[in-house]
Amino acid sequence: MINITFPDGSRREFEQGVTALDAASSIGSRLKKATLAAEIDGERRDAFAPIGKDCTLKLLTFEDEGGRWAYRHTASHMLAQAVKRLYPGTKLAIGPAIENGFYYDFDTEHTFAPEDLALIEKEIEKIEKEELAVSRFELPREEAIAYVEKRGEPYKAELIRDLPEDAVISFYQQGEFVDLCAGPHADNTGKVKNIKLMSLAGAYWRGSEKNKMLQRIYGTAFEKRAALDEYLTRIEEAKKRDHRKLGRELGLFMVADEGPGFPFFLPKGMVLKNTLIECWREAHKRYGYVEISTPIILSRQLWERSGHWDHYKNNMYTTVIDEADYSIKPMNCPGGMLVYKAEPHSYRDLPLRMAELGLVHRHELSGALHGLFRVRCFTQDDAHIFMTWEQMKDEIVSTVRLFDEMYSLFGLKYKIELSTMPENHMGEKETWDFATETLKQAICETGKPFEINEGDGAFYGPKLDFHLEDSIGRTWQCGTIQLDMQMPERFELEYIGADGERHRPVMIHRALFGSIERFIGVITEHFAGAFPTWLAPVQVKVLAMTDRNQTAAENVARELEKYNVRVERDFRNEKIGFKIREAQMQKIPYMLIVGDKEEEGGVVAVRSRKKGDVGTMPLAGFIRQINDEILTRARD
RNA sequence: GCCAACGUAGCUCAGUUGGUAGAGCAGCGCAUUCGUAAUGCGCAGGUCCAGGGUUCGAGUCCCUGUGUUGGCUCCA
Numbered sequence: 001m002i003n004i005t006f007p008d009g010s011r012r013e014f015e016q017g018v019t020a021l022d023a024a025s026s027i028g029s030r031l032k033k034a035t036l037a038a039e040i041d042g043e044r045r046d047a048f049a050p051i052g053k054d055c056t057l058k059l060l061t062f063e064d065e066g067g068r069w070a071y072r073h074t075a076s077h078m079l080a081q082a083v084k085r086l087y088p089g090t091k092l093a094i095g096p097a098i099e100n101g102f103y104y105d106f107d108t109e110h111t112f113a114p115e116d117l118a119l120i121e122k123e124i125e126k127i128e129k130e131e132l133a134v135s136r137f138e139l140p141r142e143e144a145i146a147y148v149e150k151r152g153e154p155y156k157a158e159l160i161r162d163l164p165e166d167a168v169i170s171f172y173q174q175g176e177f178v179d180l181c182a183g184p185h186a187d188n189t190g191k192v193k194n195i196k197l198m199s200l201a202g203a204y205w206r207g208s209e210k211n212k213m214l215q216r217i218y219g220t221a222f223e224k225r226a227a228l229d230e231y232l233t234r235i236e237e238a239k240k241r242d243h244r245k246l247g248r249e250l251g252l253f254m255v256a257d258e259g260p261g262f263p264f265f266l267p268k269g270m271v272l273k274n275t276l277i278e279c280w281r282e283a284h285k286r287y288g289y290v291e292i293s294t295p296i297i298l299s300r301q302l303w304e305r306s307g308h309w310d311h312y313k314n315n316m317y318t319t320v321i322d323e324a325d326y327s328i329k330p331m332n333c334p335g336g337m338l339v340y341k342a343e344p345h346s347y348r349d350l351p352l353r354m355a356e357l358g359l360v361h362r363h364e365l366s367g368a369l370h371g372l373f374r375v376r377c378f379t380q381d382d383a384h385i386f387m388t389w390e391q392m393k394d395e396i397v398s399t400v401r402l403f404d405e406m407y408s409l410f411g412l413k414y415k416i417e418l419s420t421m422p423e424n425h426m427g428e429k430e431t432w433d434f435a436t437e438t439l440k441q442a443i444c445e446t447g448k449p450f451e452i453n454e455g456d457g458a459f460y461g462p463k464l465d466f467h468l469e470d471s472i473g474r475t476w477q478c479g480t481i482q483l484d485m486q487m488p489e490r491f492e493l494e495y496i497g498a499d500g501e502r503h504r505p506v507m508i509h510r511a512l513f514g515s516i517e518r519f520i521g522v523i524t525e526h527f528a529g530a531f532p533t534w535l536a537p538v539q540v541k542v543l544a545m546t547d548r549n550q551t552a553a554e555n556v557a558r559e560l561e562k563y564n565v566r567v568e569r570d571f572r573n574e575k576i577g578f579k580i581r582e583a584q585m586q587k588i589p590y591m592l593i594v595g596d597k598e599e600e601g602g603v604v605a606v607r608s609r610k611k612g613d614v615g616t617m618p619l620a621g622f623i624r625q626i627n628d629e630i631l632t633r634a635r636d
Numbered sequence: 637g638c639c640a641a642c643g644u645a646g647c648u649c650a651g652u653u654g655g656u657a658g659a660g661c662a663g664c665g666c667a668u669u670c671g672u673a674a675u676g677c678g679c680a681g682g683u684c685c686a687g688g689g690u691u692c693g694a695g696u697c698c699c700u701g702u703g704u705u706g707g708c709u710c711c712a
Contacts, residue, residue, distance in 0.1 A: 103707095111639090111640075112640080113640085113641085114640090114641070199706060199707075200639090200640060200641080200706080200707080201639075201640075201706060201707030201708070202638065202639025202640060202706095202707060202708060203639080203707065203708045203709095204638075204639090204708055204709070207708075207709075208708095208709080209637075209638065209708075209709050209710090213638055213639045213708075214639085214708095215639075215640080216639090216707070216708080218706090218707080248647080249647090255704095257685080257702080257703050257704085258703095260702090260703065260704090315710090315711090360712090362711085362712090364710075364711075365637050365638090365709075365710065365711095366637070366703090367637065367638070367639095367707085367708080367709085367710095368637090368708095368709080368710065368711075369704090370705095373712095374710095374711075374712085375712090378712070380712065465712095476712085477711075477712060478712070479712090480712070511712065513712085514712040515712045517712090518712060519712090543672090545669085545670075545671065546669045546670065547669060548669075573668080573669065573670095574670090574674095574675085575668095575669090575670055575671090575674080575675065576670070576671055576672060577670090577671085577672060577673060577674070578673080578674055578675080579672090579673095580672050580673055581672095581673035581674055582673085582674090583673090584672095584673055585673080591672080593671075593672070595670095595671060596671095597671080605671085605672080607672060612672075613671095613672055
């Protein structure tokens, strides 16, 4: 017999090997509604897990993450069960719970159409009403393989064959449906409600493009109806702030069929871009950078020397000039190397921080293109820092500080990821280890949390990636700090040390926004198009009440322009409500309304896009106020 | 690149079982001169993504290409 302690402190004796589920449900109604992963001595386990010794036991409820995981995983099994019923002969691949729901991959002759989803949802509802008990059983390896093969599931057989020798091979069954699965699960399909199928997609078996493309159905499920509705509303809200939609509505940028993946910046988008760059230049000046610009087209020999011709050729656009091969640059570094090499350097020059807003072109797969988030032509806010090994750590620390300062300016949250040596790397493992260790130390010094992404570094060195979070919670890799141990070697960079000898510098390759274009996409969604005043393409719209007030309104506009405020005029013969509506939809921070009353009183009526009508004030007062807001780069 | 869906006026979208196109908004004109999110009337606007095919006849059906969207893969 063993003793199990429950969350309320109560204790009971059970036979050895009792399942967590049985143990918990035996103590009555308090836990009856609970589902279904279990926490045994603080460790998350399957609710069907047999318990062999004294322990504390808590069943994770729907509200707990573990329960939600089990809940959605069971929903994914119900989806598979429904599909098997409706389309017999369908082969099952995998169907996990994921962050916002679950999916299941199928291999079937039938091509799913959007209409099918409603049909499948109905069948899932039936399965829920049938209240099928979920049970678990285990089979030895060979039997398990024979079992799934008999059931016509070759993908499952492949999965079992790849499991480690000593793995426990478990199956979960609900009604006629059986699936290879480690669990945990809800104990009854009747408990899993509010399942909604979201979308169809293709997905390669085991994520490799060499394998067959399967059909994936995405869905989500929530314990409470209200939570599902809230989630669906959130998706709708996110759609409203899609930067592609806002980009068109606000006249920021466009992408034409004539140039897939090559964005056009419109006048207002250009103001935004230039303002951003101005801010960037100012910060880099403070952090001791110089700025350069290198050519867009450079010879094949250069790309061979840098290693890009070997490692990156598939993504490079090439051209021929006077019968010689050239490439349009996909990265700025080789050009930067040439600048460094153009003159000799002393240790006194280091660290040398050389920034470049470089326009790069990369041939991205057509299916990967996405507004400004993924394009084929973008401006990298690049910089190369040449330094000694001793200076490396401090340089990284200061770079992380610069990044933090800039991201905070926009109120953006970010995550840092450390990527280590990949398979196709260049250079010695010892150098890699040293560089990776230095990166780790530097980031620890800044006190920022980070995650490690094994084997995801660039071929020339380990890197720190900064992932910014957008409005829907998607993360986008923007900033990056990459140690480059290869370029200085390949280009034979040197500096003369205090000892009078030649030494090889080490290099950091870094980008803060990553891509100006992507960053603009991210902040467009982040602010839902309502940019802070300092960034807004139009900061003030001057509205004349009637034709009589045009001259006075024009004077107001000119006065604002004297102070470099970005002004737009609306002197049209329209009702004031209509003009306000348009300015409001354009998300212009301030509207100044000039009518007879304002003219008489020598004031302007101020309307803020956020607070609405804020009353009248003298123009000079408004200018002082907005100037302060712009200079401090305030967020509203 | 792969899987799927889609492509009709500047934008958002209708367009029945094939019988050569419509609405709202935007634009332009006229009237109106108005007080904090839509004044009224009128006019104009389309190689129905492109190219083939089926048909007496194609926006509608088929094929190919292209672009977009959602994913996969890849990535700033």
